[in-house]
Structures are given as C-alpha cells and as structure tokens.
Amino acid sequence: MLIFSVESSCDETSCAVVEMSAEKRAILSNVVFSQIDTHALYGGVVPEIASRAHTEKISSVAREAFSVSGFSPRDMDAVAVTYSPGLIGPLLVGVNFAKSLAYSLKIPLVPVNHIKGHTAAAYFTSDELLPPFLSLVVSGGHTSLYEVKSPTEFDEIASTRDDAAGEAFDKVGRVMGLCYPGGAAMDALASKGFENVKNGYGSRLKFPSPAIGGDTLDFSFSGIKTYAVNAIHTERQRLGLCDGENLPEDFRAEVASGFTAAIVGGICLRLEEALNKTGMKKAVLAGGVAANSHLRKGLSAVAEKCGATLYIPPVSLCGDNGAMIGAQGYFELLEGNTAGTSLNAYASEDASLPRA
Ligand code: KG4
Numbered sequence: 001m002l003i004f005s006v007e008s009s010c011d012e013t014s015c016a017v018v019e020m021s022a023e024k025r026a027i028l029s030n031v032v033f034s035q036i037d038t039h040a041l042y043g044g045v046v047p048e049i050a051s052r053a054h055t056e057k058i059s060s061v062a063r064e065a066f067s068v069s070g071f072s073p074r075d076m077d078a079v080a081v082t083y084s085p086g087l088i089g090p091l092l093v094g095v096n097f098a099k100s101l102a103y104s105l106k107i108p109l110v111p112v113n114h115i116k117g118h119t120a121a122a123y124f125t126s127d128e129l130l131p132p133f134l135s136l137v138v139s140g141g142h143t144s145l146y147e148v149k150s151p152t153e154f155d156e157i158a159s160t161r162d163d164a165a166g167e168a169f170d171k172v173g174r175v176m177g178l179c180y181p182g183g184a185a186m187d188a189l190a191s192k193g194f195e196n197v198k199n200g201y202g203s204r205l206k207f208p209s210p211a212i213g214g215d216t217l218d219f220s221f222s223g224i225k226t227y228a229v230n231a232i233h234t235e236r237q238r239l240g241l242c243d244g245e246n247l248p249e250d251f252r253a254e255v256a257s258g259f260t261a262a263i264v265g266g267i268c269l270r271l272e273e274a275l276n277k278t279g280m281k282k283a284v285l286a287g288g289v290a291a292n293s294h295l296r297k298g299l300s301a302v303a304e305k306c307g308a309t310l311y312i313p314p315v316s317l318c319g320d321n322g323a324m325i326g327a328q329g330y331f332e333l334l335e336g337n338t339a340g341t342s343l344n345a346y347a348s349e350d351a352s353l354p355r356a
C-alpha cells in the first residue's frame, strides 16, 4: 500500500511517500523543510511565522516528495496527516492540504496523532516489530512513557508534570548562548564535559533527578532546568562577565554533561522500572531527543540489563518527519480510522476525533 503523508505540527514542513504492507516497510521519499533558521532569530518557534512558512512551502515539499518517490499522486492509496497535538495554525495548514489532496484523488484521509507517529518511526528499524511494547517519546513538547497494546492503542503510564526534556535542553542551551534549538549542541558539549571528567576535571555540580519520588513513574524537568540556569548565573557573577561575554567552554561543558547525566539517569531509571513492572521485552525510544547520543547509549544498556530489545529510529527519523506519519497512518487505516472533509486540527492531545 502506498501512503502519502504530511507533517506540519511545529516548525518542519514534511511530506513523504511510504510503502507499507504486512511484509514490507519502506520509505520511498521523506522531504523535510526545516524553518529553524527563521525561528532561531527569536530563540523559539513563533506560531504565526511558522503557519505562514508552512503555507509557502507545503506545495513544493509535496511535489518533491512525489518526484523523489517515482510515483504520482494517482498511485497513492491514502493520505495521512498529523491532526494533533501541535501548534494550531501549522497543523491546520497540513490538515487542509491533506484534505484537498485526498478529496481530489478520492482516496481515504487518515488523521494521525503526532506522538503515535513518533513511535511509528521505529517500524522502519525492523519489518517484524509490532506491539505489545513500551514506547518512550522524548521530544520538545513531550516526555511520556506508553504501553503500546496494538499499533493504534496507547496507554500512557508516565509523563512529565512540567517541562518536556527537549524544552529543558533548549532552555539551558539558550542561557549558555547556544543557538535555538540547543539540544544537538548540548549533546556535543556534554561529550566534551564527560571527556574532561575522564581527564580528572571534577564536577562541583549536583543536579537533582528528573525521576520524581513516590509511587509514580512520572518525570519533572523544571527543577533540573532551574538548577542549571542558577549555576550558570552564579558562575557569570563570580567571573564578573558582562552581557555578550560567554562563560569558559570547560564550565559550559561541565553544565551540559551534568545536566545530560541527570536527564539520562532519570529516564533510564524509569525505563528499567517500567520494563520490570510490565514484563515487556520490547521498547521503542522516539522523538527529537531520541537523537541524543548519551540517551541512546544509556537506554541501550538498560534494555540489555533487562533482557529486552530497544528499537531506536535512525537520527534522521527522530525529529519531526512525514515518513513516521505515513507508517502510523497505515496502521490507522487498517483499523478503519479515516476522516472526512470535516476533519479539524487540535492543539491539545485529548481532542475527540470526528470520523468519516
Ligand atoms: O520531536 P521534535 O523534532 O519536535 C517536537 O515534537 O517537539 O523534537 C525537537 C526537540 C528539540 O527540543 C531539540 O532540541 C531536541 O529535540 N533535540 C535534542 C537533540 N536533537 C534534537 N535534544 C538533545 N540531544 C540531541 N542530540
């Protein structure tokens, strides 16, 4: 089955063509246009600018996705689109584009939840992977752990009570003068910090854990973020730095590595607890922060310790992209989860979905 898919929930305009069947999962094209350079000027995503940029780009991104795939719109069996959660303006651009395409081609329109889509990126790592499994979705907007019972049935067993992990990475990166979004630069800076520690450069920072206590698997990232921001300001004052003057790289690396170690440690603890509690032997790591090299390494070690297999999409499929929406769209379509031209977009996750 050939599926054309559209993702526009935040600051990436993406369209893909995927081929999905019981035996095969293939990405025939996956074009991602990132608006990061535009939003970097403001230190974060500006929703109105994002909506306009999606509107300007979506037709050319779609055309390129068809051209790279070697197929034409008439060859498609369905159109899948992210309808929730995300920024309402950007979502509406994708939903309306997908609606028009599906209507003109007289093929099913399949609404896809963005978080389920992130998880579905893992289906491309193995033709055999199917639920039940645990899915840890760590992104700029979410940090949640799900028990995935079937490809379309997700039970949330833990989530963040405040910030998402990616949001915390970006905030700390910004306070240290890194470009938005700071996640990838924090990853590299943390590697330098860990190397410094190996060479005897001791860390004085004692970060709290994001794994909150009590009888819950939930996370909290706001305390660890505040600890990092306070440590940065204290060091700036101690050194008497003026605006525009940056902290020495070794100190920034110390913050990045301490912060990363605490986040990775907390998430690893949660996955281990969840694997033991549910008895699951398969887990998926997904979302933009799944690109983090330290998190990938830490969670792989946890899975090995628990005798479980961890499926992690390649870095190119961790951030927002159309192919992951196409993969989830396939499974939604098998369940008959299609929509009509009345399909709306919803910023919040728990919106009710009108059916076709
Ligand atoms: O899933 P995503 O593309 O968008 C949302 O749905 O939120 O995730 C984007 C987030 C950003 O916060 C970005 O800084 C973070 O993923 N990120 C990383 C890395 N690469 C991207 N965070 C930590 N380490 C990375 N290597």
Ligand code: ZN
Residues within 6 Å of the ligand: 114, 118, 139, 140, 287, 288, 319, 320
């Ligand atoms: Zn995302």
